[in-house]
Amino acid sequence: MTLYQELAANFERLIQNGSLRVGDRMPSIRTVSKEYGVSKNTVIQAYLVLESRSCIVPRPQAGFFVCGKANQRLPVPDASMPQNHPPDPADDGLIGKVFRNFVNKEITQLSLSVPDESFFPVARLNKCLHKAAQTLSFGGTGYDDIQGNVRLRKNIAKWSFTWSGNLATRDLVTTSGAMHAISLAFMALTKPGTRIGVESPVYFGILQLAKNMGLQVVELPTHPVFGVSPDDIKAAIGKIDICLLVSNFNNPLGSCMPEENKREVVRLLARNGIPLIEDDLYGDVYFGANRPRPCKAFDEEGMVLWCGSVSKTLAPGYRVGWMAPGKYMKDILKLKLFHSVSGTALTQEAIGLFLENDRYERHLRSLRKNLHENSLHFIRTIADHFPEQTKVSRPQGGFVLWVELAKNVDTGKLFDPVLSRGISFAPGRMFTLQNQFHHCLRLNYGLPWTERLEKRLIELGQLLKN
Amino acid sequence: MTLYQELAANFERLIQNGSLRVGDRMPSIRTVSKEYGVSKNTVIQAYLVLESRSCIVPRPQAGFFVCGKANQRLPVPDASMPQNHPPDPADDGLIGKVFRNFVNKEITQLSLSVPDESFFPVARLNKCLHKAAQTLSFGGTGYDDIQGNVRLRKNIAKWSFTWSGNLATRDLVTTSGAMHAISLAFMALTKPGTRIGVESPVYFGILQLAKNMGLQVVELPTHPVFGVSPDDIKAAIGKIDICLLVSNFNNPLGSCMPEENKREVVRLLARNGIPLIEDDLYGDVYFGANRPRPCKAFDEEGMVLWCGSVSKTLAPGYRVGWMAPGKYMKDILKLKLFHSVSGTALTQEAIGLFLENDRYERHLRSLRKNLHENSLHFIRTIADHFPEQTKVSRPQGGFVLWVELAKNVDTGKLFDPVLSRGISFAPGRMFTLQNQFHHCLRLNYGLPWTERLEKRLIELGQLLKN
Missing domain, CATH: 3.90.1150.10 (Aspartate Aminotransferase, domain 1)
Known part of the structure; x- marks a missing residue:
C-alpha cells in the first residue's frame, strides 16, 4: 500500500467504526497534512480514493463531508482472470x-x-472552424502537410506540460481520431500472427481491429482500479510481441494505472524490446487533482506510441486525433501517406485554434x-x-x-x-x-x-x- | 478501329495531304454526320481525337479549325510492355x-x-462549410453515421446520372479521399501474397500501398490512349486475383478506356470471379463532349468497387471521397468502423451542399x-x-x-x-x-x-x- 492508500484506509476505518459520522466535515487537507506529516498531495489523493468509494463527498468552497453511503456501498468488481483460450467463436x-x-x-x-x-462547446467550435477557413491558405482546400496541421501539433505539444511531457511539434503526427492512430500503429508494428497484450476487458474496437488484422490477442489480468500490474506484464514477457494499454481510465473498467506501475511497465517492456501503444484518449477527463501522467512520460527509448484525440472532450465528429510514435515516426508517416495521403486540415486547424488559449482548460x-x-x-x-x-x-x-x-x-x-x-x-x-x-x-x-x-x-x- | 477512329484517320489524311489547310474551318458536325451517314456523337468523338492530336482546335461559337501543329506533332508514347520480374529493389x-x-x-x-x-471555388466552399455547421445537429461535433454523411451520399448518387449510373444513397459509403477507399478495398479483398493487376505505369501511391501490404503486383501492358485492353486482361486471367484500373484518364498516362473495352473487361473479370477496384477520381475532368462512363456502369454482378473523390476538382484538403463497393459493402463498412470509426461529417456535409445545385457543373x-x-x-x-x-x-x-x-x-x-x-x-x-x-x-x-x-x-x- 502506498502512503495515500494507507491514509484512505485509516479514514475509512474511522467512518466505519463511527468516529466520523454521516454529515461530519472531514478535517481540512492542511490539517491532515500537518497532523500526519504527509504532503498535501498525499491527502488529496487519499480523499479522492474515499470519494470514489462514496465515503465522502466534496461540497464546493466547503470541503469534504462524510456521506450516507459508506456502509451500503457496492463492492468493486474483482480483477479479471482471462484464460486466453483460442478466441471464442464470438457473437459479433x-x-x-x-x-x-x-x-x-x-x-x-x-x-x-x-x-x-450537449456537453460540447458547439458555438465556440463553430467560431474556430470559421476562423480556420480564414487562417488556412485557400480556405484549407489544398492538401495538408503529411505529418499534419502545424497549429494543432504545436498546441498538443504545448498541452503535454499538463502531464510533465516535453513533446515538440515534430514529435507528433495527426490522425483521424485515436482509432486511426491505433490502426496505423498496428500496421507499422504487426503482421498476421503478431501477439498483442491488451487489458481484459477492453474497448471492443481494439479487439475487433486486432482480430480483423489477424493478430493473436493475449488478454491480460486487469484490476478495475489499478489496471494491468507490472507483475502481470512480467508474466506475459515471451508471450507477447507488442502491448496496448489504455493506461488512464480504461474503457470499460475506468481503471487508472498508478504512476509507479506505469514507470515499471514501460521499463519492463522496453528492456524486452516490446513496443507499447498507449491509448490515452480519456486522460484529460480526470476527477482527481491532476491529470494522470501517461506511460509516454516515462518513455526513454522512444518505444511508447502515445495516441490521443479530442473525440471524448470536444468533437468526435471532427475526427481529430494524434500520435507521438517515438522512434516509429518514419514508418507511421509512410503508412499515413499510403493509406490516406493526408488529413483534414480544416478541423485540425479549428481544434488547434481552440487549444491556443485557455478555452480548453x-x-x-x-x-x-x-x-x-x-x-x-x-x-x-x-x-x-x-x-x-x-x-x-x-x-x-x-x-x-x-x-x-x-x-x-x-x-x-x-x-x-x-x-x-x-x-x-x-x-x-x-x-x-x-x-x-x-x-x-x-x-x-x-x-x-x-x-x-x-x-x-x-x-x-x-x-x-x- | 471503331467508326470514330476511322473518321478521325480519314480527316487526318486530308490534313496531311493538304486538302484541309492550316486555318481552314472544319465542316460542321451536322454536315459530316449527314455526309458520312454517322451519328453526331461519332463525329464529335472523331473531332476530339483530332483535337487531342493537335490537328484541329475549337474556337468558341465558331467551330473547329485546322491548326498549325498538324505536321510537327510529337508522337504518342508506345504501349507499355512491363516484364513483371520480381520487384526491382526500387528507389523509394x-x-x-x-x-x-x-x-x-x-x-x-x-x-x-x-x-x-487557385482553380478551386474557395469562397463558395467556405460558404458551404459555414452552412454545414448549421445544418448538422450540434455543429457536426457528434459521430457521423458509419456509412457516411447522408447528404453527400444522396448527391453523389444523383450525380451518377452524368454517366448513366443509377446508384442509390445506400449503395455508397464515404471515405477520406479516394486513396482511403482503395486502402479499404485492399483490406477487404487481399491478404499478403494476393496478386493484383494494375496499369503500367500507374499512380505510385497505389503501387506503394500494394507493396506495403505485401501484395504481388502484376503490371499490365497499357496503351497511352486506350488503357488496358480486354486482350491483355484475358492474358492475365489465372495470374491475378484482383484488379485495379484507373479507367478514366489514368494517372500518369491520361489514357481512357473505350466504353466497349470497359464493358468487355468487366464481363471478363466477373466471369472469372475477379473483383475490380475502379479508381475513377479523374472522370469528371473530361475534355470531350460527355463524361466517360466508368466500368461501374457495366457492373451487373456487384463486383466493381467504384472509388471517387472531390480531391481533384474541389478540395483535396477536405478529404472527401466515396466508394460504391457493390457486394462488398458489408466488409467495407466493418473495416471503416474498425480503422477509423467514422468520417468527418462537416467537410462531407459541405461538399454535399455544394453538389446540391448546379454549382458543381x-x-x-x-x-x-x-x-x-x-x-x-x-x-x-x-x-x-x-x-x-x-x-x-x-x-x-x-x-x-x-x-x-x-x-x-x-x-x-x-x-x-x-x-x-x-x-x-x-x-x-x-x-x-x-x-x-x-x-x-x-x-x-x-x-x-x-x-x-x-x-x-x-x-x-x-x-x-x-
Whole structure:
C-alpha cells in the first residue's frame, strides 16, 4: 500500500467504526497534512480514493463531508482472470446490434462511450472552424502537410506540460481520431500472427481491429482500479510481441494505472524490446487533482506510441486525433501517406485554434465536474435499485461504469428485451474475445443527469432484477 | 478501329495531304454526320481525337479549325510492355524526395497530380462549410453515421446520372479521399501474397500501398490512349486475383478506356470471379463532349468497387471521397468502423451542399476548359522546346502529361539538378515497381498558364537537352 492508500484506509476505518459520522466535515487537507506529516498531495489523493468509494463527498468552497453511503456501498468488481483460450467463436452480432441503434434519439443511449453532444462547446467550435477557413491558405482546400496541421501539433505539444511531457511539434503526427492512430500503429508494428497484450476487458474496437488484422490477442489480468500490474506484464514477457494499454481510465473498467506501475511497465517492456501503444484518449477527463501522467512520460527509448484525440472532450465528429510514435515516426508517416495521403486540415486547424488559449482548460473543468457528478448519481442509483450482488467500478475519470451482476445473468440475452423498453447498454461480452463477462455490462454516464434519466436507470435496475 | 477512329484517320489524311489547310474551318458536325451517314456523337468523338492530336482546335461559337501543329506533332508514347520480374529493389527515395518539396511555394511544382488551389471555388466552399455547421445537429461535433454523411451520399448518387449510373444513397459509403477507399478495398479483398493487376505505369501511391501490404503486383501492358485492353486482361486471367484500373484518364498516362473495352473487361473479370477496384477520381475532368462512363456502369454482378473523390476538382484538403463497393459493402463498412470509426461529417456535409445545385457543373465546366487549354499550351511548348525524340501523351482529361525522352536519359538522376533550378517533375520510375520508365517523366499542367510558367517549361526543355 502506498502512503495515500494507507491514509484512505485509516479514514475509512474511522467512518466505519463511527468516529466520523454521516454529515461530519472531514478535517481540512492542511490539517491532515500537518497532523500526519504527509504532503498535501498525499491527502488529496487519499480523499479522492474515499470519494470514489462514496465515503465522502466534496461540497464546493466547503470541503469534504462524510456521506450516507459508506456502509451500503457496492463492492468493486474483482480483477479479471482471462484464460486466453483460442478466441471464442464470438457473437459479433452483439456489436452490430448495439451499433445499429447508435443514432436513434428515441433510445436512452447508455451503450455508447462518448459524452452527450450537449456537453460540447458547439458555438465556440463553430467560431474556430470559421476562423480556420480564414487562417488556412485557400480556405484549407489544398492538401495538408503529411505529418499534419502545424497549429494543432504545436498546441498538443504545448498541452503535454499538463502531464510533465516535453513533446515538440515534430514529435507528433495527426490522425483521424485515436482509432486511426491505433490502426496505423498496428500496421507499422504487426503482421498476421503478431501477439498483442491488451487489458481484459477492453474497448471492443481494439479487439475487433486486432482480430480483423489477424493478430493473436493475449488478454491480460486487469484490476478495475489499478489496471494491468507490472507483475502481470512480467508474466506475459515471451508471450507477447507488442502491448496496448489504455493506461488512464480504461474503457470499460475506468481503471487508472498508478504512476509507479506505469514507470515499471514501460521499463519492463522496453528492456524486452516490446513496443507499447498507449491509448490515452480519456486522460484529460480526470476527477482527481491532476491529470494522470501517461506511460509516454516515462518513455526513454522512444518505444511508447502515445495516441490521443479530442473525440471524448470536444468533437468526435471532427475526427481529430494524434500520435507521438517515438522512434516509429518514419514508418507511421509512410503508412499515413499510403493509406490516406493526408488529413483534414480544416478541423485540425479549428481544434488547434481552440487549444491556443485557455478555452480548453475551462471547458474541461466544467466537463469533468459534470461527469464526476454524474458518476456519483449513477453509482448511488445503482446501489439503490440494481439487484443484490451487483458490483460496480469506481472510475476516477472518463464516463463509463463497469457493472458486474450475479454469475447466472446473461447480459447479451437481456439486450433485446431491454432495448424494446427504449434503453440500450453495452453487454460485457463485447469487451473480450474470450468466453467471459457474460454477467457484466458497461454504462455510459456521459449524459445530462435528469429526472427522466434517473427513472430510466431505475427501470433498467428493475429489468435486471427480473 | 471503331467508326470514330476511322473518321478521325480519314480527316487526318486530308490534313496531311493538304486538302484541309492550316486555318481552314472544319465542316460542321451536322454536315459530316449527314455526309458520312454517322451519328453526331461519332463525329464529335472523331473531332476530339483530332483535337487531342493537335490537328484541329475549337474556337468558341465558331467551330473547329485546322491548326498549325498538324505536321510537327510529337508522337504518342508506345504501349507499355512491363516484364513483371520480381520487384526491382526500387528507389523509394525518389518518392520521398519529390514529396519533401511538396509544399515549397518557391518551386514550380510540375511534379504534383492535383490542380493548383487557385482553380478551386474557395469562397463558395467556405460558404458551404459555414452552412454545414448549421445544418448538422450540434455543429457536426457528434459521430457521423458509419456509412457516411447522408447528404453527400444522396448527391453523389444523383450525380451518377452524368454517366448513366443509377446508384442509390445506400449503395455508397464515404471515405477520406479516394486513396482511403482503395486502402479499404485492399483490406477487404487481399491478404499478403494476393496478386493484383494494375496499369503500367500507374499512380505510385497505389503501387506503394500494394507493396506495403505485401501484395504481388502484376503490371499490365497499357496503351497511352486506350488503357488496358480486354486482350491483355484475358492474358492475365489465372495470374491475378484482383484488379485495379484507373479507367478514366489514368494517372500518369491520361489514357481512357473505350466504353466497349470497359464493358468487355468487366464481363471478363466477373466471369472469372475477379473483383475490380475502379479508381475513377479523374472522370469528371473530361475534355470531350460527355463524361466517360466508368466500368461501374457495366457492373451487373456487384463486383466493381467504384472509388471517387472531390480531391481533384474541389478540395483535396477536405478529404472527401466515396466508394460504391457493390457486394462488398458489408466488409467495407466493418473495416471503416474498425480503422477509423467514422468520417468527418462537416467537410462531407459541405461538399454535399455544394453538389446540391448546379454549382458543381458550372465549376467543372470552367475547370475543364482551363485544364484543356493548359494541356494544349504544354504540348505545344514541349513540341517546340523539348529534345528531339520526345514523345508525349494526349490526355482527353485530367491534368497530367506523360513525357517519354530518348532511351539513354535517366530522369531520376536529373531530378536533383532540375530541382536546384527551382523546377520539380515526377520521374517515370516512380510509376512502376519494375525496372522501366527511367527515360520518362510526368508533368502536371494543372497550373495557371502564365508567361513565367511557359519560361520554366522552356527552361526544363533546355535542361533536358543538355
